[in-house]
Amino acid sequence: MLIVACIKQVPDTTQVKIDPxxxxxxxxxxxxxxxxxxxxxxxxxxxxxxxxGGRVVAVSMGPPNADVTLRKALALGVNEAVxxxxxxxxxxxxxxTSCVLSAAIAKLAEEDExxxxxxxxxxIDGDTxxxxxxxxxxxxxxxxxxxxxxxxxxxxxRRIRVRRKLEGRHEIVEAxxxxxxxxxxxxxxxxxxxxxxxxxxxxxxxKVWDNKVLNLDVNTIGLKGSPTxxxxxxxxxxxxxxxxxxxxxxxxxxxxxxxxxxxxxDLLPL
Amino acid sequence: MTSARLLFTALFAASxxxxxxGSYRRFRLLLLGKKENRFDRPLERLRDxxxxxxxxxxxxxxxxxxxxxxxxxxxxxxxLPNGEFILxxxxxxxxxxxxxxxxxxPLTLAFEAVSLLALAAVVIAAARRLFFAPxxxxxxxxxxxxxxxxxxxxxxxxxxMAYFGMHAASIAQGKEAAGWFAPVSTLLxxxxxxxxxxxxxxxxxxxxxxxxxxxxxxxxxxxxxxHMHILAAIPNCYFKNMEPxxxxxxxxxxxxxxxxxxRVVQFTWKDLLDGFSCTECGRCQAACPAxxxxxxxxxxxxxxxxxxxxxxxxxxxxxxxxxxLPLIGDQGEGSSREDALWACTTCGACMEVCxxxxxxxxxxxxxxxxLVETHARFPEELLNLFENMEQRSNPWGIAPxxxxxxxxxxxxKPFVKGETEYLFFVGCAGAFDARNKGVSVALAxxxxxxxxxxxxxxxxxxxxxxxxxxxxxxxxxDKAAKENVAQFNEKGxxxxxxxxxxxxxxxxNDYRQYGANWEILHHSEFIARLLxxxxxxxxxxxxxxxxxxxxxxxSCYLGRHNGLYEAPxxxxxxxxGAMPGEMARQKEDSFCCGAGGGRMWMEECSGERINLARxxxxxxxxxxxxxxxCPYCLTMFEDGLKDIGADRxxxxxxxxxxxxxxxx
Ligand code: SF4
Ligand code: SF4
Numbered sequence: 053m054l055i056v057a058c059i060k061q062v063p064d065t066t067q068v069k070i071d072p073x074x075x076x077x078x079x080x081x082x083x084x085x086x087x088x089x090x091x092x093x094x095x096x097x098x099x100x101x102x103x104x105g106g107r108v109v110a111v112s113m114g115p116p117n118a119d120v121t122l123r124k125a126l127a128l129g130v131n132e133a134v135x136x137x138x139x140x141x142x143x144x145x146x147x148x149t150s151c152v153l154s155a156a157i158a159k160l161a162e163e164d165e166x167x168x169x170x171x172x173x174x175x176i177d178g179d180t181x182x183x184x185x186x187x188x189x190x191x192x193x194x195x196x197x198x199x200x201x202x203x204x205x206x207x208x209x210r211r212i213r214v215r216r217k218l219e220g221r222h223e224i225v226e227a228x229x230x231x232x233x234x235x236x237x238x239x240x241x242x243x244x245x246x247x248x249x250x251x252x253x254x255x256x257x258x259k260v261w262d263n264k265v266l267n268l269d270v271n272t273i274g275l276k277g278s279p280t281x282x283x284x285x286x287x288x289x290x291x292x293x294x295x296x297x298x299x300x301x302x303x304x305x306x307x308x309x310x311x312x313x314x315x316x317x318d319l320l321p322l
Numbered sequence: 323m324t325s326a327r328l329l330f331t332a333l334f335a336a337s338x339x340x341x342x343x344g345s346y347r348r349f350r351l352l353l354l355g356k357k358e359n360r361f362d363r364p365l366e367r368l369r370d371x372x373x374x375x376x377x378x379x380x381x382x383x384x385x386x387x388x389x390x391x392x393x394x395x396x397x398x399x400x401x402l403p404n405g406e407f408i409l410x411x412x413x414x415x416x417x418x419x420x421x422x423x424x425x426x427x428p429l430t431l432a433f434e435a436v437s438l439l440a441l442a443a444v445v446i447a448a449a450r451r452l453f454f455a456p457x458x459x460x461x462x463x464x465x466x467x468x469x470x471x472x473x474x475x476x477x478x479x480x481x482x483m484a485y486f487g488m489h490a491a492s493i494a495q496g497k498e499a500a501g502w503f504a505p506v507s508t509l510l511x512x513x514x515x516x517x518x519x520x521x522x523x524x525x526x527x528x529x530x531x532x533x534x535x536x537x538x539x540x541x542x543x544x545x546x547x548x549h550m551h552i553l554a555a556i557p558n559c560y561f562k563n564m565e566p567x568x569x570x571x572x573x574x575x576x577x578x579x580x581x582x583x584x585r586v587v588q589f590t591w592k593d594l595l596d597g598f599s600c601t602e603c604g605r606c607q608a609a610c611p612a613x614x615x616x617x618x619x620x621x622x623x624x625x626x627x628x629x630x631x632x633x634x635x636x637x638x639x640x641x642x643x644x645x646x647l648p649l650i651g652d653q654g655e656g657s658s659r660e661d662a663l664w665a666c667t668t669c670g671a672c673m674e675v676c677x678x679x680x681x682x683x684x685x686x687x688x689x690x691x692x693l694v695e696t697h698a699r700f701p702e703e704l705l706n707l708f709e710n711m712e713q714r715s716n717p718w719g720i721a722p723x724x725x726x727x728x729x730x731x732x733x734x735k736p737f738v739k740g741e742t743e744y745l746f747f748v749g750c751a752g753a754f755d756a757r758n759k760g761v762s763v764a765l766a767x768x769x770x771x772x773x774x775x776x777x778x779x780x781x782x783x784x785x786x787x788x789x790x791x792x793x794x795x796x797x798x799x800d801k802a803a804k805e806n807v808a809q810f811n812e813k814g815x816x817x818x819x820x821x822x823x824x825x826x827x828x829x830x831n832d833y834r835q836y837g838a839n840w841e842i843l844h845h846s847e848f849i850a851r852l853l854x855x856x857x858x859x860x861x862x863x864x865x866x867x868x869x870x871x872x873x874x875x876x877s878c879y880l881g882r883h884n885g886l887y888e889a890p891x892x893x894x895x896x897x898x899g900a901m902p903g904e905m906a907r908q909k910e911d912s913f914c915c916g917a918g919g920g921r922m923w924m925e926e927c928s929g930e931r932i933n934l935a936r937x938x939x940x941x942x943x944x945x946x947x948x949x950x951x952c953p954y955c956l957t958m959f960e961d962g963l964k965d966i967g968a969d970r971x972x973x974x975x976x977x978x979x980x981x982x983x984x985x986x
Contacts, residue, residue: 064713064721083722085713244705247695247797251577 053106053207054164056157057097057130058187059090061114061121062177070287086121089172092235095242096202097170098129104205106167107131109160113141113152119258126253127245134160138262143275146178150186152273155266157191167207169232173198184234194231200238330411330534337538344545345553348598351636355591360561367560375559380677384605386450387677389443393478396440397552403433403485404537411534419498427503434486434506441482444475451475458604461622463630463655468602470547477540480532486510487529495522551601555678558599561592562679567831567883568670570684573691573796582691582794586631586649587639589685596680597629606672606682611914611936612665616929619665621672621682623658628685630656650689663689664701667932668792668919669878674910690794704793707923712798715784716750717923726780728752728759732766737777739814744769744776744848747829749822750785751953757960758821758953764981765821765845771984772858776819782809788824791832793920807836817841819848821977823879823952824918830884844880846890846951846976853896860897860983869979870946874902875936875959876912877952890951890976897983903943913939917954937962941971951976 063082071078086094097108110125112118113136122133136156144152157169169188174181181197188195200217203224213226217236245253263273271277296313297306314320373379378394381387409416418426451459455466464470490510492498494517500508514522544552573581583589604622612619628649634656635645651657663686672682693699710719726734728748737745746769752762769776787802806829810818818840820826830842843851852858874894880886887909895901907913916932926932937959940948948963950956950973959973 083713241702241705244694244698244700244708246698247575247581248577248579250797251575255577 053101053104053167054160055097055101055106055108055167056160056169057090057094057108057110057125058153058169058171058183059094059110059112059121059125060087060172060175061085061112061118062087062175065176070285084117084120086124087172087175087177089174089176089235089237091172091242092237092239093170093172093233094125094128094130095240096233096235097168098243099240100168100202100205101131104207107164109134111136111153111156111160113137113144113149113156115142116260119260122258123253123256124245126256126258127250128243129245129249132259133256134259134261136261136266140263140270140274143278144273145278145280146180146182146186147279148273148275148277150183150190151268151277152266153183154187154190155268156261157187159261159266166230168212168230169193171232171234173234173236181234184232188232191232194227194229196225196227196231197234199233199235202233202239327411327414333534333538334408334412337541340542341545344542347636348545348550348554350640351632352591352594352598354587354632354636354639355589355594356587358590358592360564360592363564366564367562370562370564371556371560374562374677374679375556378677380675380679383675383677389446389450392439392443393447396436396443397478399436400433400440400481402429404481407533407537427501431503431505434504437482437485438506441479444479444482448472448475448479456604456608458608461602461604461607461620461626463623463626464548464602470549473543474540474547474549477536477543480536481540484529484533484536488526488533490514491522491525491529495519495526548600548602550598551678554595554598555601558595558678558680561595563681565831567827568673568681568684569791569832569835570688570691572800572835573695575797575800580692581695581796582693583685583688584650584692584696585645586628586635587645588692589628589688593628593681593685593688594632596682596685597625597632599678600625600629600680601678602626603677605675605677606680609671609675609911611667611669611671611916611932614913615932615935617662617665618659618928619662619686621666621686624662624682624685625680627656627658650693658689660693660699661928663693664924665921665928666919667878667914667916667921669914670882671878671911671914674882687792687794690792691796692794694794695797700793701924703924704920707789707793707920708795708798711785711787711790711795711802715802716754717785717789718750718754720754722781722784724781725753725783726778728754728762729766729778732763732770734766735777736780737813737815742775742777743817744774745810745813745815745818746776746778747786747818747820747825748778748783749820749825749953751957752821753783755953755957758956758975761821761953761956761975761977764975765819765977767981767984768849768852768858768977769819772852774852774857779809779813784809786825786828788828788832789920789923791828792918803833803836807833807838810838810840815840817843819843819845821845821953821975823877823884824954827879827883844884844886844889844951846880846893847886849893849977849980850889850896853893858980860980868982869898869974871944872898872900872902872947872949873905873940873943873945874908874949875905875915875940875955876909877950877955878912878914878918880951881909881912890949893976894949894979897980902949903945905939906942907939915952915955915958917958922954922957931962931965933958933962934965937966937968941968945971947971948973949976949979950974 061084064085069078094110101108108130109132110122110130111134112122116137118135122135126133134156136152141152171184185195185197196214198216199214201215203215204213210229211226212229212231216223216225296309299306378391381390406418418429451466451471459466486506489498489504489507491514493500493507493511494514500511544550606621607613610621631647631649634647638646647653647656649657650660652659666686668683670683707717710717714722748762751758784806785802786806787799790799790802818829820829820842823844826842826844874891876887891902913936914932915936948959948971950959956973956975963969963971
């Protein structure tokens with residue numbers, strides 16, 4: 053059984069600023085972290101492996117320094133880590149990214165029976181939530197997004213049952229394998245790396261695959277394969293907030309003021 | 323040779339073998355421990371051994387300890403007549419009776435007096451255990467009324483009585499002289515006056531044999547019981563920690579190892595010796611804030627369980643086998659519970675009171691290391707803390723770019739190599755915590771008023787790693803320490819002012835293990851110096867009336883761990899014109915606020931909350947202001963006061979008291 057966890061290194065967006073002149077993210081000096089949702093994807097992959105056996109391979113597309121991110125995955129206990137890194141992959145949007153990731157997963161699946169691909173719900177830098185579904189579509193995997201619990205995995209019948217977290221409700225879905233899951237943070241609490249694992253991860257090999265390995269048409273990857281272009285990037289202005297009443301002493305009064313305000317602004321459909 | 327003499331010789335040989343075998347078995351167990359160098363500075367060690375072991379300094383810190391000192395010294399003095407007793411048993415001609423009268427009489431008087439004192443002391447000790455035992459004598463597995471305790475008191479008592487009986491009968495027989503030099507025996511001999519000579523002979527023989535058997539039994543028993551401390555505690559005082567702070571050494575991060583202490587043999591031999599030295603006096607238990615507020619932690623239990631674990635596993639470990647009882651786990655006597663290990667605030671109160679200088683707290687930290695590093699097992703609240711520390715180098719996970727925001731209202735300069743004299747190491751609480759930012763501002767104002775050349779590292783400042791280290795996350799601490807030391811060295815920092823006792827302790831003591839040797843000053847210490855040198859002038863007028871009635875709280879990391887008790891008090895009185903009020907438990911006896919040892923970042927679910935216990939104590943003097951010198955204490959007191967609806971009482975850091983005293 054092969055489980056592929058897709059992870060991405062992202063700038064710590066709580067610390068990101070936007071350059072007002074060039075309209076781009078100021079990445080300099082900003083610490084790089086593992087996309088938080090991906091840490092849950094990694095954890096779920098590891099838990100499923102620990103329960104059902106098999107292997108977890110962590111895959112990441114990024115610059116050569118994304119090696120650090122994959123070492124973190126190794127420290128958490130993944131069996132193998134593959135970095136997809138090539139100048140030709142650079143500048144990719146979600147479409148081109150899913151193209152490269154799909155090719156890599158397909159290559160991994162040559163050696164082992166692919167059961168699951170697990171991604172985070174979205175990344176905190178792009179926030180598009182498109183790469184997971186992109187991979188599923190390209191590879192013809194069952195697409196199960198926003199999963200907050202894996203209820204059952206039946207390897208014999210090759211079926212999976214998951215719970216999806218939707219707005220205001222849950223949905224329980226059963227579907228055939230292989231499947232791609234995108235997970236939300238509530239699905240688990242990521243484990244903490246033990247020191248022996250950390251030390252092993254420093255020595256472990258991170259495989260690096262470039263386009264010579266994947267052999268993709270250069271027009272489908274990187275900047276060339278990316279139809280998306282960014283028009284403008286800006287921090288939205290936030291109007292100054294206002295404190296209504298004294299909710300501590302007079303909760304009813306404060307609530308009244310709030311309702312009034314919401315009705316006034318036509319935000320409360322009555 | 324008479325048959326009695328033969329029998330005694332045989333029994334003596336057997337008990338010597340028993341004693342040596344028992345002691346050797348214990349000694350071999352010590353050798354299972356890891357290496358640790360406690361052999362340096364022999365003269366200072368000797369001095370401390372004299373003070374603490376023979377001088378019983380800590381024992382007598384509690385009034386009842388005097389009783390123990392009497393027993394201890396009687397034991398030492400009576401080694402002489404007991405030695406004579408054995409020699410005489412083996413070789414009847416070797417007796418003190420052959421000494422010249424001028425020596426014999428004073429010697430006899432001394433032995434009689436000491437024996438009487440010892441007898442009284444064991445009776446008092448037994449009565450205490452029976453009728454007015456303090457709660458701290460009882461722990462889960464060792465009780466005030468333990469067989470062990472009474473057996474040993476009984477042994478001593480019987481020895482004394484047999485001694486007197488024997489000599490009284492000898493006097494009555496006319497074999498020994500009566501007189502002022504043997505008051506007790508002489509008095510008793512009168513009671514025997516009318517007895518027949520066979521009767522007296524029987525009394526002598528019975529007393530002699532009772533004395534002999536008890537003495538020999540005592541010898542065999544010592545290494546098998548908690549009275550092993552008689553043998554272990556003296557060397558334990560010699561091998562005490564000589565460093566300014568008791569901090570477990572660095573770990574070497576090499577693959578293929580286990581980290582921290584998860585099995586008893588991963589303790590050092592000195593840790594194990596601590597186990598054999600414990601007298602089960604319960605003083606650490608009485609001092610421990612966790613134990614006092616109903617947590618499962620009891621420092622005495624930690625030491626006891628380590629010893630029991632060693633004894634139970636020892637036979638298997640010698641043969642290279644696996645331990646049969648886990649050191650950490652919920653397996654009853656001999657294994658420490660995880661929740662107990664996590665309850666420690668590392669306040670050091672246990673080490674401060676232990677009469678035989680046992681280091682309980684570092685053992686807890688070593689076991690925490692094992693849980694965190696080898697097993698990644700810890701209370702779940704800590705996961706965020708650890709990640710925030712590793713990724714953003716502060717406990718809250720706030721962006722490092724925000725580090726200098728506390729001083730946006732002031733013109734604070736960055737530390738410049740070769741220009742700035744003092745680095746103000748603000749610390750995470752001083753930089754990020756809303757309330758403590760106020761303390762940083764106050765301190766900055768004071769430094770400016772005194773014309774000090776100072777600067778900050780701003781967003782380049784990193785967490786000192788105190789919580790990480792106390793929580794056992796040595797791997798991440800190690801990285802933080804190396805980064806900080808490298809940064810300080812690169813920036814040419816030599817003098818540092820800290821606002822937080824935890825930063826203070828870590829930079830000053832922990833970083834020494836990383837070769838750091840800077841002058842580290844807590845702000846209370848530094849302000850005291852500025853006042854002394856006349857660089858800081860305070861207008862006294864605001865003063866006592868504004869502060870109202872005040873009380874001062876000693877931070878564990880400033881006080882017990884670093885001995886700074888006077889500086890905050892001096893500064894306080896200079897700023898207000900009056901000494902602060904004191905709490906019932908103060909200075910060395912101070913009671914933790916509950917936040918040290920990483921407890922700041924954990925839930926406190928069982929028992930009473932430590933901060934509430936301390937807040938209630940502080941309110942006994944009906945203060946208007948509680949003066950602290952630590953950001954954690956500040957938070958814990960304010961939270962505690964709010965919780966019990968007493969938040970009209972203000973909590974002020976010493977820097978704020980001084981800043982108000984500037985009177986601008
Ligand atoms: S350091 Fe403090 S909290 Fe920890 S065991 Fe000792 S007395 Fe208790
Ligand atoms: S560890 Fe020290 S203070 Fe605690 S019970 Fe043992 S001897 Fe007493």
